Amino acid sequence: MMANGNTVDKILDAAQELFAERGFAETSLRMITSKAGVNLAAVNYHFGSKEALIQATFSRFLTPFSREFRDQLNAYIKLVGEENVDIAHMIAVLAASAQVVAERHEQSVAVFMRLMGLAYAQAQNHLREYLKEHYSDVFKPFMRTMKTACPEMTPIEWFWRIHFVLGTLAFTMSSVDSLQAMAANDLSVDSQFKDMISYLAKFVSAGLLAPAT
Amino acid sequence: MMANGNTVDKILDAAQELFAERGFAETSLRMITSKAGVNLAAVNYHFGSKEALIQATFSRFLTPFSREFRDQLNAYIKLVGEENVDIAHMIAVLAASAQVVAERHEQSVAVFMRLMGLAYAQAQNHLREYLKEHYSDVFKPFMRTMKTACPEMTPIEWFWRIHFVLGTLAFTMSSVDSLQAMAANDLSVDSQFKDMISYLAKFVSAGLLAPAT
DNA sequence: AACTGTTTGAAACATACGTTTGAAACCTAT
DNA sequence: ATAGGTTTCAAACGTATGTTTCAAACAGTT
Numbered sequence: 001m002m003a004n005g006n007t008v009d010k011i012l013d014a015a016q017e018l019f020a021e022r023g024f025a026e027t028s029l030r031m032i033t034s035k036a037g038v039n040l041a042a043v044n045y046h047f048g049s050k051e052a053l054i055q056a057t058f059s060r061f062l063t064p065f066s067r068e069f070r071d072q073l074n075a076y077i078k079l080v081g082e083e084n085v086d087i088a089h090m091i092a093v094l095a096a097s098a099q100v101v102a103e104r105h106e107q108s109v110a111v112f113m114r115l116m117g118l119a120y121a122q123a124q125n126h127l128r129e130y131l132k133e134h135y136s137d138v139f140k141p142f143m144r145t146m147k148t149a150c151p152e153m154t155p156i157e158w159f160w161r162i163h164f165v166l167g168t169l170a171f172t173m174s175s176v177d178s179l180q181a182m183a184a185n186d187l188s189v190d191s192q193f194k195d196m197i198s199y200l201a202k203f204v205s206a207g208l209l210a211p212a213t
Numbered sequence: 214m215m216a217n218g219n220t221v222d223k224i225l226d227a228a229q230e231l232f233a234e235r236g237f238a239e240t241s242l243r244m245i246t247s248k249a250g251v252n253l254a255a256v257n258y259h260f261g262s263k264e265a266l267i268q269a270t271f272s273r274f275l276t277p278f279s280r281e282f283r284d285q286l287n288a289y290i291k292l293v294g295e296e297n298v299d300i301a302h303m304i305a306v307l308a309a310s311a312q313v314v315a316e317r318h319e320q321s322v323a324v325f326m327r328l329m330g331l332a333y334a335q336a337q338n339h340l341r342e343y344l345k346e347h348y349s350d351v352f353k354p355f356m357r358t359m360k361t362a363c364p365e366m367t368p369i370e371w372f373w374r375i376h377f378v379l380g381t382l383a384f385t386m387s388s389v390d391s392l393q394a395m396a397a398n399d400l401s402v403d404s405q406f407k408d409m410i411s412y413l414a415k416f417v418s419a420g421l422l423a424p425a426t
Numbered sequence: 427a428a429c430t431g432t433t434t435g436a437a438a439c440a441t442a443c444g445t446t447t448g449a450a451a452c453c454t455a456t
Numbered sequence: 457a458t459a460g461g462t463t464t465c466a467a468a469c470g471t472a473t474g475t476t477t478c479a480a481a482c483a484g485t486t
Contacts, residue, residue: 007433023335025238028473039435044475046433121334121387122236156402160412163392167384168377174334179376189369199373203420210419213411220463241443252465257445259463 008046010036015057016107020114024054024122055130058119061101061112062131066138069097073142085149087205088198090142095197109193110177117174120166146208153212165204172200221259223249228270229320233327237267237335268343271332274314274325275344279351282310286355298362300418301411303355308410322406323390330387333379359421366425378417385413 014036018027029050033040047053072093077085102109119127143162150158172179176196183191227249231240242263246253260266285306290298315322332340356375363371385392389409396404 023238025236029475030473039433040474041436041476042434050474117334120384121331155400156396156404156408157412159396159400160392160404160409161416163388164381164385164413164416167388168381171333171380171384172377175376175380179373183369183372187368187372191369191373195369196373198426199370200377202423202426203374203377206423207416207420210415213415242445243443252463253444254446254465255463263444 007036007038007042010038011043011046011053012057012060015053016060016111016115019054019057019118020111023118024124024127029053051126054124054127058115058127058131059134061105061107061115062135064104065098065101065112066135068101069094069142070138072097072100073145077145082145082148085145087146087149087208088201090146090149091201091204092197094142095193095200099193110180113173113176117170117172120170121174150208151212157212161208164207168200168204168207172196220249220251220255223251224256224259224266225270225273228266229273229324229328232267232270232331233324236331237337237340242266264339267337267340271328271340271344272347274318274320274328275348277317278311278314278325279348281314282307282355283351285310286358290358295358295361298358300359300362300421301414303359303362304414304417305410307355308406308413312406323393326386326389330383330385333383334387363421364425370425374421377420381413381417381420385409 011032015027015032018031018035021027029043030040032053033043043050043053047056073090076089076093080086098112099109102112119131146162146165147158150161153161176193180191180196183189224245228240228245231244231248234240242256243253245266246256256263256266260269286303289302289306293299311325312322315325332344359375359378360371363374366374389406393404393406393409396402
């Protein structure tokens with residue numbers, strides 16, 4: 001049996017935190033293994049390569065997350081009916097799913113968000129392809145449902161608007177912790193995750209619902 | 214005299230393109246110098262270090278751009294009066310300034326945008342500090358003017374909204390070329406830069422102008 | 427207790443990186 | 457034409473990276 005989850009998880013925990021802090025290229029295997037307290041060779045033994053470790057880091061939280069998100073989204077759609085979905089509420093469902101999964105695994109939702117943001121921003125083609133191959137069938141229905149809640153517009157305008165939304169999400173995800181710190185510093189307000197999500201949902205739904213050009 | 218602009222510019226041209234394509238950490242000086250057709254040592258001779266080259270790459274276009282943007286923005290504000298500024302139009306001014314500067318230097322505005330997006334996304338603290346130190350006095354008035362055009366809201370909600378806007382801009386910038394390619398592929402439409410900017414301006418101004426929560 | 431497959435450990439490997447060196451080539455001004 | 461400062465060049469330096477190796481330690485089965 002394989003089953004030695006201890007070393008594997010110690011590596012994943014350390015990798016997840018360091019990747020989120022510093023990015024992929026800027027994090028070496030030696031940093032990861034020394035933070036994890038395991039031997040350097042363990043990464044290549046258990047994962048095969050650094051690329052595979054990066055992918056494993058994502059799938060560890062993305063697989064349960066996408067399941068949770070799919071279920072919560074379907075439940076919401078069943079509840080209100082497809083023609084009555086509300087964009088802001090869908091964003092809230094997205095965030096709630098992330099938070100539920102993070103809590104279930106006793107991990108920081110901010111770290112997950114930052115990783116997702118990095119996946120978009122960093123130049124890791126293998127990662128983008130991996131994510132597309134494994135998780136696109138969860139996010140395509142999400143996009144389709146979003147579209148039904150929007151006013152009629154040309155395909156090209158819809159194309160851009162949905163990518164503006166993804167951009168807002170990705171950026172906010174990737175800097176959520178430093179932004180929260182800024183808010184705490186500059187405004188002496190500790191900005192709750194929940195509040196930020198509701199601001200975000202309001203912002204993108206207003207953008208999506210704006211009358212077509 | 215120094216004045217040997219030839220090698221310096223060849224290096225900057227190559228660096229700009231490679232940084233935009235692959236990011237900073239993933240681009241080596243050897244890639245840059247071989248693409249530029251100059252000797253490896255030339256980078257350290259002319260710029261001192263890789264960090265300094267990265268900063269020089271930015272200041273080469275950011276200095277003329279921020280001048281142009283400041284002037285165009287002031288002209289617009291003078292024209293309509295401070296209390297009548299329109300958010301979408303300010304975004305359009307931002308984009309127009311970038312395009313004017315790019316054309317003047319016979320370079321791609323998409324490359325500039327992608328570099329700006331990367332500056333946000335990549336973990337280059339020296340770059341962020343450099344940009345903040347040299348260019349914040351152009352963007353602070355821009356933000357202040359934006360605020361006057363928005364409805365009353367709590368400081369914390371304004372804080373988040375303006376960062377959502379920056380996020381949308383940064384993301385769109387950093388992927389403008391691949392998104393345009395996607396649009397051309399998936400929709401058989403070649404999406405003009407101008408059109409995209411007007412969609413973007415509409416989107417973020419709707420988000421900013423949404424009634425406060 | 428001895429055998430088996432699995433996991434760890436210290437060390438080395440090959441390669442790539444940013445940077446430095448010192449001599450050659452190049453300019454320009456006298 | 458020559459001297460002096462500037463720029464280029466090939467080569468090397470030191471360091472850090474991802475990966476591999478192989479022996480030692482471990483765990484479970486008979």
